[in-house]
Amino acid sequence: xxxxxxxxxxxxxxxxxxxxxxxxxxxxxxxxxxxxxxxxxxxxxxxxxxxxxxxxxxxxxxxxxxxxxxxxxxxxxxxxxxxxxxxxxxxxxxxxxxxxxxxxxxxxxxxxxxxxxxxxxxxxxxxxxxxxxxxxxxxxxxxxxxxxxxxxxxxxxxxxxxxxxxxxxxxxxxxxxxxxxxxxxxxxxxxxxxxxxxxxxxxxxxxxxxxxxxxxxxxxxxxxxxxxxxxxxxxxxxxxxxxxxxxxxxxxxxxxxxxxxxxxxxxxxxxxxxxx
Amino acid sequence: xxxxxxxxxxxxxxxxxxxxxxxxxxxxxxxxxxxxxxxxxxxxxxxxxxxxxxxxxxxxxxxxxxxxxxxxxxxxxxxxxxxxxxxxxxxxxxxxxxxxxxxxxxxxxxxxxxxxxxxxxxxxxxxxxxxxxxxxxxxxxxxxxxxxxxxxxxxxxxxxxxxxxxxxxxxxxxxxxxxxxxxxxxxxxxxxxxxxxxxxxxxxxxxxxxxxxxxxxxxxxxxxxxxxxxxxxxxxxxxxxxxxxxxxxxxxxxxxxxxxxxxxxxxxxxxxxxxxxxxxxxxxxxxxxxxxxxxxxxxxxxxxxxxxxxxxxxxxxxxxxxxxxxxxxxxxxxxxxxxxxxxxxxxxxxxxxxxxxxxxxxxxxxxxxxxxxxxxxxxxxxxxxxxxxxxxxxxxxxxxxxxxxxxxxxxxxxxxxxxxxxxxxxxxxxxxxxxx
Numbered sequence: 001x002x003x004x005x006x007x008x009x010x011x012x013x014x015x016x017x018x019x020x021x022x023x024x025x026x027x028x029x030x031x032x033x034x035x036x037x038x039x040x041x042x043x044x045x046x047x048x049x050x051x052x053x054x055x056x057x058x059x060x061x062x063x064x065x066x067x068x069x070x071x072x073x074x075x076x077x078x079x080x081x082x083x084x085x086x087x088x089x090x091x092x093x094x095x096x097x098x099x100x101x102x103x104x105x106x107x108x109x110x111x112x113x114x115x116x117x118x119x120x121x122x123x124x125x126x127x128x129x130x131x132x133x134x135x136x137x138x139x140x141x142x143x144x145x146x147x148x149x150x151x152x153x154x155x156x157x158x159x160x161x162x163x164x165x166x167x168x169x170x171x172x173x174x175x176x177x178x179x180x181x182x183x184x185x186x187x188x189x190x191x192x193x194x195x196x197x198x199x200x201x202x203x204x205x206x207x208x209x210x211x212x213x214x215x216x217x218x219x220x221x222x223x224x225x226x227x228x229x230x231x232x233x234x235x236x237x238x239x240x241x242x243x244x245x246x247x248x249x250x251x252x253x254x255x256x257x258x259x260x261x262x263x264x265x266x267x268x269x270x271x272x273x274x275x276x
Numbered sequence: 277x278x279x280x281x282x283x284x285x286x287x288x289x290x291x292x293x294x295x296x297x298x299x300x301x302x303x304x305x306x307x308x309x310x311x312x313x314x315x316x317x318x319x320x321x322x323x324x325x326x327x328x329x330x331x332x333x334x335x336x337x338x339x340x341x342x343x344x345x346x347x348x349x350x351x352x353x354x355x356x357x358x359x360x361x362x363x364x365x366x367x368x369x370x371x372x373x374x375x376x377x378x379x380x381x382x383x384x385x386x387x388x389x390x391x392x393x394x395x396x397x398x399x400x401x402x403x404x405x406x407x408x409x410x411x412x413x414x415x416x417x418x419x420x421x422x423x424x425x426x427x428x429x430x431x432x433x434x435x436x437x438x439x440x441x442x443x444x445x446x447x448x449x450x451x452x453x454x455x456x457x458x459x460x461x462x463x464x465x466x467x468x469x470x471x472x473x474x475x476x477x478x479x480x481x482x483x484x485x486x487x488x489x490x491x492x493x494x495x496x497x498x499x500x501x502x503x504x505x506x507x508x509x510x511x512x513x514x515x516x517x518x519x520x521x522x523x524x525x526x527x528x529x530x531x532x533x534x535x536x537x538x539x540x541x542x543x544x545x546x547x548x549x550x551x552x553x554x555x556x557x558x559x560x561x562x563x564x565x566x567x568x569x570x571x572x573x574x575x576x577x578x579x580x581x582x583x584x585x586x587x588x589x590x591x592x593x594x595x596x597x598x599x600x601x602x603x604x605x606x607x608x609x610x611x612x613x614x615x616x617x618x619x620x621x622x623x624x625x626x627x628x629x630x631x632x633x634x635x636x637x638x639x640x641x642x643x644x645x646x647x648x649x650x651x652x653x654x655x656x657x658x659x660x661x662x663x664x665x666x667x668x669x670x671x672x673x674x675x676x677x678x679x680x681x682x683x684x685x686x687x688x689x690x691x692x693x694x695x696x697x698x699x700x701x702x703x704x705x706x707x708x709x710x711x712x
Contacts, residue, residue, distance in 0.1 A: 040550035043526040065314070124348060132354045216341060217348065220304050220356045221333040234338035235309040236466070237521050237541065239529075239550070 028252070035059070035245035042242040058246035066229055068250060075225035075254075077140050078215070079208035082147035083201055086155045089148070091197070094159035095185055099168055109160065112153040120150075120213045131218055140223045143215065147208045154207070155200055162196030163189070199266050202258070209255045226251035301590040302331040303358035306346050308339050308577065311544075312411050312617045313361065315607065316598060322606055323597050330590045339466070346582075350375045353584040358591040360580050362407060364398040364648070367578060368665045371406035377581040377588055378404040382596050390601065390621045392640075395576045398648045398659075407578035408599040411541070412619025414642035415474060415572045417560040418528065418546055419535040420553060423447045423454070433638075437478070437503060437563045437571075440535065444511035447534030456511035458533035459504070462520035463681035465673035470573055470662040471537070472680060473673070476500040478564045478571040482652040483664050483701075488710035490701035492676075492694045501680065501690045508684055517685035529553070537562060539575070540642055543635035544614060559638040561645060567653050573662035574646035576619065619643050672704050 033050065034042050041052035062068070097105050127146070128137075136142030166189065174188040190197065212227040219228060230251050233244040259266070307313045317334055324330075335357070337345065342361070349356045350370065362370070370376050380403075382388070388396070388405060395412040399405055417440070419431050427446035432439060444456030460471040473483070481496035491497060508516050511534075513527055521538060528536045529551040536542070547554045562572030579598055581591045597603060604624055607616045613630045618639050624630055625640045651661045658664040663673070676697040683693040705711045 043529065043550075045530075065317070125352060128348055128352050128354060132352060137354055137356055216337070217345060220306075220335045224335075228335075228337070231338055231341055232309055232336035234341075235522075236339045237308075237539065238310050238545070239522055239525055240309065 028256075031245045031248050034242060035249045037242050039239060039242045042245070043239055058242040059250070062233070062243055062246045062250065066232065066247070068229065071224060071226045071229040071251075072254070074140060074219075074223055075209055075227075075251075078143055078147055078223075078225055079205045081140070081144040082151065082208045083204040085144060085148040086152050086204055087197065087201065090152060090155040090159050090200075091190070092185065093156050094163050095189060097156070097160050098163035098166075099171060109157065112156060116150075116153055124217060127214075128217070137218060138220045138223050143218055143223055146214050146218065147211060150211070150214070151204050151207050155204055158200045158203070159193070159196065162193055162200070166192055195265065195268055198262075199268070202262050202266050206255055206259065300329055300331050301587055302333060303585075303587050303590050303594060304333045304335060304356060305359040305361075305579075305594065306335045306337070306342060306357045307361040308342055309336050310541075310577075311615075313577075315611060315615060316410075316603075319603075319606060319610060323594065326597065327590075327593050330593060332594060350582045350584070355582075355584045355586065357582060358585045358587045359594055360582060361410070361577055362580050363578070364574065364576050365660065365663050365665060365669070367399045367407045367580065368401055368659065369667055370580070371401035371404065375583050376406040377583055377585070377591075378406060379408055379581070379592070379595065380405055382408070382592060385602075386596050386600055387623075390623050392620060392622055392643060394574060394643055394646055394648070395620055398574060398576060399578055407576075407580035408595050409576040409578045409620040410599055411617035412574070412576040412643055413539045413541045414574055414619070414639065414646050415471070415538055415562050416540050416543075416638055416642045417535055417537050417562060418543060419443070419558050419560065420447065420531075420533075420556050421558040422553075422556045423534050424558070431558060431560050434561045434570075435563045437565055440537075440563045441503075441507060441511075443535060444507060448511045453532055454534065455513040455527075455532055456534045457507055458513055458519065458524040458527050458536045459508060459516070460520055460524065460538065461508065461512075461516040461681055461684045462518055462523070463674065463677040464520070465663065465670050465677060467520045467677065468681055468684075469673040469677040472500065472504060472677075474562070474573040474662040475504065475571040477569045477652050477661065478562075478567065479503070480565070480567050480569075480653040482654055482656050484656060484658065484705070484710075486655060486657050487712075488657060488705055490698050490705060492698035492701065497694060498690070501683065501694060504680075505683060505690055517681045537571070540619065540635065540639040543639065547634065559635050561638070561642055569651070569653055570645050572642050572646055574643065574648050575662070666710075668704060668708050668710075672701055675700050675704075 035058055036054045036056070037049060037052050038055050038057060041049055044052060097109065131137045131142055134142070170192070171184055171188060174184050179188065210227070212231075215225050215227045216231060219225070230244070230247050233240055233247040313336070320332060323332070343366075346357060346360050346362065348354070350360070367376070386408075391409060392412060395409045396405065399407045399409060417431070417435060424431055424443060424447065427443070429443055429446055431443065440457065446456070448454065448456035460468045462468055476482070476497060479496045479500040481494065481500050482491050485491060513519070513532060519527070521542070524533065524536055524538060525542060525545055527533050528546050531553050536546070543559060545551065546557050562570045564570045579595045581588055581595065585591055599620065601621060601623055604616050604621065608629070613627075614633050616624065616630065618624070618636070625636065630636055646661050648659050648661050651659070658666065663669055679688065679693040679696045682688045683690050688696075702711065
């Protein structure tokens with residue numbers, strides 16, 4: 001009896017989970033479907049739109065009108081670059097906070113997180129002036145630094161939480177065997193924390209890929225990533241839904257595929273500890 | 277030896293100068309994503325043939341994103357753009373602030389005298405033309421001729437609001453998802469407030485009196501809002517408080533609207549290939565109430581040059597090309613007269629071929645019916661038909677628009693929405709120093 005009720009519950013939970021997943025995924029699914037319709041069909045009622053013939057015309061037009069490869073490469077450079085830079089800073093910082101905490105470590109962690117609570121537009125003008133004065137407007141290097149800084153608190157927090165799970169005795173043993181600090185972090189801590197670092201890295205790449213405030217404000221042409229590619233197809237005076245959907249699909253496809261293949265790693269890193 | 281050195285030096289100098297003369301100047305143009313602007317990007321070969329030493333980088337963004345970005349750039353003298361696409365709202369404010377380069381010295385073939393006076397007037401400050409209009413628009417009534425005929429009605433060329441209400445009532449058949457009238461309801465200074473401000477002018481309302489006191493507590497505004505809510509609640513589509521230009525365009529194209537009062541630029545869409553009612557659309561002037569002002573607006577997307585640019589000459593060459601009479605002829609030759617950017621030049625409307633376009637005359641009449649310098653029945657201290665040309669207007673009008681949109685959605689009453697609009701406008705105008 002108890003087994004039957006557990007089984008029914010499992011089925012119910014599975015159905016609910018799939019339903020929630022479908023609701024969350026539905027806008028993306030609809031965008032993809034709409035991208036394969038003509039502009040005229042895209043504005044029809046939902047069932048009429050689905051029944052309309054499939055078409056690649058929006059993709060062809062988007063491809064002809066925009067330099068997708070430039071925007072794509074910029075997105076790759078910005079997201080990977082900012083992630084690597086963030087890890088270089090965050091791994092030693094998280095190590096220090098996890099294994100040699102000071103009196104103010106907790107306060108420091110909370111302060112770092114508090115920087116995420118301020119709306120970005122609040123510092124738009126000072127940031128813009130700094131970028132202008134250093135000649136960094138529309139440059140990838142400037143944007144890599146900005147994306148690193150805005151995601152750094154999350155990266156440090158994630159790594160800190162993960163490192164806390166690793167028993168300090170293992171590192172102590174390495175030290176007793178004569179390992180230097182660098183060797184301890186590189187050869188003992190890092191290999192044990194690979195799942196955590198990988199999931200942090202993936203999450204950071206996704207966050208940087210989707211960042212749409214600073215990437216729109218601080219770039220014009222040369223450093224503009226896919227967020228600007230999408231924004232260029234949004235129009236308040238004209239129905240370009242099919243082309244906007246095609247541009248959105250082209251922009252999210254790479255990160256969607258990356259997320260799909262790495263979801264196990266991502267979930268494992270986010271939900272399990274280092275030594276479990 | 278001396279001769280050889282001299283010859284070498286001379287050759288080097290010549291090559292350097294030639295190189296400098298041949299050097300390519302790259303300008304960055306910020307623009308919005310609409311049909312006319314996209315068409316221009318497809319015709320750039322003509323510009324490059326005439327200006328081989330200038331390269332153009334395009335930055336195309338959604339209107340609000342573009343506005344925020346170019347405002348930040350121009351206010352901080354960031355210098356990211358050499359040509360900006362801006363509207364009639366920004367030009368007087370930015371021109372006055374010294375943020376734009378005067379275009380009074382464009383070449384003679386630009387022919388500034390050919391610009392439509394109403395459009396040029398909105399882009400001129402103290403005798404300086406600060407932006408060159410790329411396309412101009414007003415608003416007008418677009419209606420279904422077949423539904424009017426079936427109802428036994430005829431739409432006058434210059435209808436009153438009473439005519440509009442009678443037509444909306446006659447054409448509404450909610451069982452068939454056919455609504456007599458579709459109007460903007462989505463909150464925003466450029467959305468519902470563009471329509472309602474223009475409409476209020478024809479009801480004798482105004483945003484401010486001569487001392488900058490808000491006027492939402494006056495009868496004309498109460499009449500405007502009451503009439504609008506009555507029209508939309510009885511004859512409008514469901515969920516109208518979420519409808520902006522694009523949503524209404526989709527509804528009209530799918531045959532769900534008997535009438536739509538909106539931008540004249542929509543005429544080419546509702547009669548275009550994506551419209552299911554393209555051959556059944558008639559046009560009329562925006563309505564009035566017999567007070568001498570019609571409920572139509574005036575807008576022009578224009579090209580301006582920020583004062584911070586280092587490439588003003590190249591930018592002027594581009595602006596001259598894109599807004600010259602020759603450009604209109606170029607578009608006509610490549611894409612047909614129906615696709616020529618409308619509403620900027622008198623010569624276009626004198627052209628016999630263009631006069632054959634069904635909405636050409638009504639567009640011109642609508643533009644001529646708007647007067648941005650005297651927008652209201654009573655005198656006011658501001659310019660602008662569907663906006664007030666002060667920097668604070670965007671924020672205030674969006675907040676007021678939220679109140680009116682809530683009244684349309686039924687979450688607040690008309691009286692409460694007007695009271696809230698009066699209070700918040702008074703607070704902001706006092707804070708900004710207009711009200712002493």
